Amino acid sequence: MAGQGSPGTVKALLFDIGNVILSIDVGRAAAHWPFPEPGGVRDFAAALAEDPVHHRYERGEIDDAAFFAHLRGLLDADLSDTAIRAGWNSIFAGPVPGVEAVLAQARGKYPLYALSNTNNAHAAHFLEAYAELFAAFDTLFLSHRIGGRKPEPAAFEHVAQAVGLTPAEILLFDDLDANIAAARALGFQTVHVTGPAATEAPAARL
16 A cells, blocks of 8 residues: 555545445446457456546536447447446445445544546446445545546545645545556545555554
């Protein structure tokens, strides 16, 4: 893990959602979608991470219908919107082990925020399916609502301005190298989450 927070300076905790709060498993969508071969799930997930249309969806620039149509093309399959949505939302595999205890311990000691690259369909799903988990947060900064996604500096700057703190007063927990690097360049304190213990240990120190 990198750049653990200094207890004397941290005034708020900022969490990514995917693989920090909720476990993500794209392979679960195979129950609903025919993944193209060769490469299957792995190549699809890698391509989607770099897909500019997906990025536009995460910024809220296109709606569900437009993105679902794009997914049909990527999958080369004539799937209904219901099947597309079912596969798209199935990738959430439940809370990351230990994160509920971390949030319970931190709640009341620090304001809790989340900053996530997500989209309308996913947010509608996880905010209902895991309503109790997300009730621990003071504010959720979701990319499709704020119009910016990590690692774009504007997404991080939006959070700092909205919560009225300097970046140095915010400790970010994120699993992606690019997001950690971008946040640190702006002055945020960071923890690189590589597994449940990477969140639990620094949170316990604070």
